[in-house]
Amino acid sequence: MPPQPITGDKLWDEILKAIVYTMPKQIFSLIKEIYQKEYPPDTSIRFLSTEHSTWQDSPQSSPSSNLMDISLLIADSDFYHIECQMKHDNIMAIRMISYDMHYAIEHCMSQDSSSGEIIIRFPHSVVLYPDQNSNLPNKLQCRIIFQDESEHIYQVPTIRIQSYSLDEIRKKRLYLFIPYLLLRLKPRIKSRKHPFSQKELTTLVDEIIVILQDALTNGYLTGQECSDYINLFLHASEHIFYHYPNYHKEVQRMTKPLIILPSMQIAELEARIAEKDSQLSASRITLAQKDSEIAALRAKLAALTTK
Numbered sequence: 434m435p436p437q438p439i440t441g442d443k444l445w446d447e448i449l450k451a452i453v454y455t456m457p458k459q460i461f462s463l464i465k466e467i468y469q470k471e472y473p474p475d476t477s478i479r480f481l482s483t484e485h486s487t488w489q490d491s492p493q494s495s496p497s498s499n500l501m502d503i504s505l506l507i508a509d510s511d512f513y514h515i516e517c518q519m520k521h522d523n524i525m526a527i528r529m530i531s532y533d534m535h536y537a538i539e540h541c542m543s544q545d546s547s548s549g550e551i552i553i554r555f556p557h558s559v560v561l562y563p564d565q566n567s568n569l570p571n572k573l574q575c576r577i578i579f580q581d582e583s584e585h586i587y588q589v590p591t592i593r594i595q596s597y598s599l600d601e602i603r604k605k606r607l608y609l610f611i612p613y614l615l616l617r618l619k620p621r622i623k624s625r626k627h628p629f630s631q632k633e634l635t636t637l638v639d640e641i642i643v644i645l646q647d648a649l650t651n652g653y654l655t656g657q658e659c660s661d662y663i664n665l666f667l668h669a670s671e672h673i674f675y676h677y678p679n680y681h682k683e684v685q686r687m688t689k690p691l692i693i694l695p696s697m698q699i700a701e702l703e704a705r706i707a708e709k710d711s712q713l714s715a716s717r718i719t720l721a722q723k724d725s726e727i728a729a730l731r732a733k734l735a736a737l738t739t740k
Contacts, residue, residue, distance in 0.1 A: 442519040442520075444668070445613065449515070449517045449609070452609045452612070457505075459609045460609070462607050463609060466607060467592065472508060482539070483504050501514060501536070502517050504540075514559075517561045519563065519564050521570060527575065530575060530587055534553075536556050537556065541553065558589045559591065563616055570591055572591055574586060574587065594613050595617050614637065622674075634680060638683075638684055638687045639687065663688050710723075
């Protein structure tokens with residue numbers, strides 16, 4: 434059977450996962466924005482399990498599990514937990530405590546060698562809110578009172594994607610926000626008083642294309658990464674404008690030129706040349722065959738660069 438299409442709010446979680454799993458270095462700009470911590474581009478990233486058993490929560494219940502959105506280990510020392518949440522509810526802080534406690538027990542628990550004391554360190558956590566809502570909090574907070582009456586404030590920062598201007602997204606290289614930007618038009622799709630115009634849609638899409646072209650030109654994104662962002666943007670457009678196909682067709686029309694930018698083709702050909710060179714060098718193919726295949730690729734590259 435073919436895979437079922439992703440519908441509802443789950444789409445926005447899956448877009449985040451698609452970005453992080455296929456372009457993991459994109460997470461560095463988000464971490465810098467939240468924690469003012471910078472990592473070199475070659476810093477290691479390891480994906481950790483996002484599933485934990487609920488058996489310890491309720492041993493008498495049938496076995497089940499909870500799933501987090503994203504859990505990462507960066508630089509072999511820093512643990513991160515990222516959730517994507519469309520709507521705010523009063524128990525989100527409680528859910529995050531539950532997630533982080535299980536995360537800490539599984540990945541961040543240690544023991545003091547001298548005292549034998551167990552240490553549980555919570556990960557760096559954040560909740561992304563992609564949608565536009567004036568009631569979204571700046572942070573999630575919960576007061577925890579222990580049995581000895583000592584108190585601790587559990588606090589998690591939040592990122593409200595729609596509060597960022599396009600210029601901020603460009604300057605801070607927060608490209609992972611791009612697939613969510615059409616959500617800022619969603620409240621006005623059915624509005625009679627303040628409907629958005631075709632011009633507003635084309636202006637927004639055009640500005641997003643400029644951001645991606647700038648990122649490509651300056652080497653912040655590869656051609657393939659630009660293409661991936663456009664494809665995710667089109668998924669978002671198809672979902673948001675499901676009942677308004679003319680709007681989606683306009684987004685498709687405007688983004689098509691970016692997908693086939695010559696610079697993207699050049700970058701992809703250069704990558705293919707390097708890959709082919711590596712593969713052929715390790716194989717038993719004769720030197721003449723190897724040179725012939727690479728020469729053909731270089732000819733295509735030369736034809737594009739001289740246009």
